[in-house]
Amino acid sequence: xxxxxxxxxxxxxxxxxxVPSGTRLRLHEVGIxxxxxxxxxxxxxxxxxxxxxxxxxxxxxxxxxxxIAVRPLP
Amino acid sequence: xSTCHGPxxxxxxxxxxxxxxxxxxxxxxxxxxxxxFNGLTRARQRVMNAPGTTVxxxxxxxxxxxxxxxxxxxxGTYSLVARSPDEAVVADALAVAGPDDVVVVVLDATALARxxxxxxxxxxxxxxxxxxxxxxxVAAAHGTPLDRDRLEAELGVPVVPLDPRGTGGRVQLERMLxxxxxxxxxxxxxxxxxxxxxxxxxxxxxxxxxxxxxxxxEDVTRALAPPTPSRRTRSDVADRLLLNPWVGLPVFLATxxxxxxxxxxxxxxxxxxxxxxxxxxxxxxxxxxxxxxxGTWVEGLVVxxxxxxxxxxxxxxxxxxxxxxxLSLLEDSGYMARAAFLADRAMRSxxxxxRAMLPLIIGFGCNVPAIAATRTIPDARQRLLTGLLxxxxxxxxxxxxxxxxxxxxxxxxxGTAIFGMYVLSIVLVVLGGLALRRSLFRDxxxxxxxxxxxxxxxxxxxxxxxxxxSRVRAFTARAGGIIVVTLTVVWVLMAVPAGPxxxxxxxxxxxxxxxxxxEVTAPVFAPAGLDDWHVTAALATGFxxxxxxxxxxxxxxxxxxxxxxxxxxxxxxxFDASSDGHxxxxxxxxxxxxxxxxxxxxxxxxxxRSFGLRWTVGAVAVQxxxxxxxxxxxFQVGRLL
Numbered sequence: 001x002x003x004x005x006x007x008x009x010x011x012x013x014x015x016x017x018x019v020p021s022g023t024r025l026r027l028h029e030v031g032i033x034x035x036x037x038x039x040x041x042x043x044x045x046x047x048x049x050x051x052x053x054x055x056x057x058x059x060x061x062x063x064x065x066x067x068i069a070v071r072p073l074p
Numbered sequence: 075x076s077t078c079h080g081p082x083x084x085x086x087x088x089x090x091x092x093x094x095x096x097x098x099x100x101x102x103x104x105x106x107x108x109x110x111f112n113g114l115t116r117a118r119q120r121v122m123n124a125p126g127t128t129v130x131x132x133x134x135x136x137x138x139x140x141x142x143x144x145x146x147x148x149x150g151t152y153s154l155v156a157r158s159p160d161e162a163v164v165a166d167a168l169a170v171a172g173p174d175d176v177v178v179v180v181l182d183a184t185a186l187a188r189x190x191x192x193x194x195x196x197x198x199x200x201x202x203x204x205x206x207x208x209x210x211x212v213a214a215a216h217g218t219p220l221d222r223d224r225l226e227a228e229l230g231v232p233v234v235p236l237d238p239r240g241t242g243g244r245v246q247l248e249r250m251l252x253x254x255x256x257x258x259x260x261x262x263x264x265x266x267x268x269x270x271x272x273x274x275x276x277x278x279x280x281x282x283x284x285x286x287x288x289x290x291x292e293d294v295t296r297a298l299a300p301p302t303p304s305r306r307t308r309s310d311v312a313d314r315l316l317l318n319p320w321v322g323l324p325v326f327l328a329t330x331x332x333x334x335x336x337x338x339x340x341x342x343x344x345x346x347x348x349x350x351x352x353x354x355x356x357x358x359x360x361x362x363x364x365x366x367x368x369g370t371w372v373e374g375l376v377v378x379x380x381x382x383x384x385x386x387x388x389x390x391x392x393x394x395x396x397x398x399x400x401l402s403l404l405e406d407s408g409y410m411a412r413a414a415f416l417a418d419r420a421m422r423s424x425x426x427x428x429r430a431m432l433p434l435i436i437g438f439g440c441n442v443p444a445i446a447a448t449r450t451i452p453d454a455r456q457r458l459l460t461g462l463l464x465x466x467x468x469x470x471x472x473x474x475x476x477x478x479x480x481x482x483x484x485x486x487x488x489g490t491a492i493f494g495m496y497v498l499s500i501v502l503v504v505l506g507g508l509a510l511r512r513s514l515f516r517d518x519x520x521x522x523x524x525x526x527x528x529x530x531x532x533x534x535x536x537x538x539x540x541x542x543x544s545r546v547r548a549f550t551a552r553a554g555g556i557i558v559v560t561l562t563v564v565w566v567l568m569a570v571p572a573g574p575x576x577x578x579x580x581x582x583x584x585x586x587x588x589x590x591x592x593e594v595t596a597p598v599f600a601p602a603g604l605d606d607w608h609v610t611a612a613l614a615t616g617f618x619x620x621x622x623x624x625x626x627x628x629x630x631x632x633x634x635x636x637x638x639x640x641x642x643x644x645x646x647x648x649f650d651a652s653s654d655g656h657x658x659x660x661x662x663x664x665x666x667x668x669x670x671x672x673x674x675x676x677x678x679x680x681x682x683r684s685f686g687l688r689w690t691v692g693a694v695a696v697q698x699x700x701x702x703x704x705x706x707x708x709f710q711v712g713r714l715l
Contacts, residue, residue, distance in 0.1 A: 009306070022157065023522045025281055028288065029152045030526060031188055041310050045319040046419040050527060055184040055216045057309065059415040061523035
């Protein structure tokens, strides 16, 4: 399951971030790292996703959302 | 990293810009840094570019009991590992900061981990910093209040609570700067001194560094509060609507339409009012002051040259103020980031940033505020790329030329011809963008979209007013000077006779230096069927402003025939003569040329202010060449049909 396919408004844990290293660093910097709990808070037009990380909200495009693997929290 | 310069130029920018004790404001985007800056400096601000870059910086003077500080509002950044010229400016400014400079790192209580990461980067070399924290009220409202005492204990330095709207934090900030409560953040330096070996072994150096800092950030945040799952906020509820495919896109388009209307219909009456004032009462007053000089060339120079330039600048001031206010409202409210998100897909397909949509749409109203609107694009290279494309958006002033020519030459298909010009305008922007991406902008990466959406908030009017004021002032001073000087030169060329028989400032256009130059350059347009001095003279005035092209044509014909023949008839006769009987093809070529070449002097001045002389001259040259080639192609194809 990835951020593009996971249900809205459910807490999930990031298990893999499969993007080029520059993008990975920026994802890390804004809070999306393996092990963090995130939540898709909104599906946007053209496949984009708004991801809630704590109190902040990150907009990611469809391709990036599809490369961030997540699993449901136990 | 997509930077285009080394550390020196922009670093020097920040060091040489000011001489007093300096305060450098560093923080994530949307942290409230600029609001704090506006609160500290009030109206004592100026906008400048970091030399060697197109990155805009605001500097200002903060008057405290212990004297004035020069405050530099550095661009917002998430990291000192820069991936854009703006971020590089922050890294470079910190690298060259002197021992007397104070770095204030502004933390966001609602995104503490992100903020602490930047703090760790700033503090890791043992530099003394002042730590401020904003959004404490928002964090508390979210159910994640920040324990400031714990944070102070973890960081080992005082943490100043900053309410950018109030004055409480400022007093404490001032006291710390004066009394020297500034110390290195111990923990961050320690964290950096002992990077975790496993991270260093498996990751690229940047990532390994980052991992070490993240470990420290995690330790600090965990000590403050256990991680809590995020809750639905009011902003989430708003986004449910504003980012919804069915509601969000129409709202987005309506917002863009409103901006376009502001740049055209809403600004026009105010601009007219200012223009009427300058031409009427103000010109009258100046004539009275000139007294004995009235009726001489001195009056012409002052009133028709210098004052006309001042009038042009003055008419743009309300338009720029309106646009700056609208853009600041969109940014401050939090909607701008959503608009960029919504436009990203469409703009990405032509290699541009999502935020490029807004300046390009405003450009169809007026190119001048559109160039100014490029400053909402966070990456300086993307900003420059968009700024180079804006002149090809067909502004409302060019429409007057299309209407005249289409009405005279294609009376039955005028609408189609004009519509065609708008289609061509979009094609030019798209093809120009693709060509630039494959040539001068090959370094721009197709980065993933990763946009932090700030929480929606009520716009802070005082802060917006201060920033609009300083930006309008910068436009008036820097773009305005170029406009006044150029219009004065144009007046001189029109006033000086090219031969004997006429007095200075009393010469028909054709007999002036200006007319002679138009005659000499006219053959350049022969391949486009436009070898006629009326046309080149009108195009030259069109460089100043497209609104005057029609007037210039009308005037130059009126002088010759005393106004007995209609302008349309005159144009048909002239173009038929200059094009060997293919007047319609020549008219179409002229329309295409008017679309393609320099929109107006004010746009050039604004480009010069935003992007520097080299890019501006290059852009003007490329536009002229492209416009000429297109006009020639249109004419040559048209006369075969």
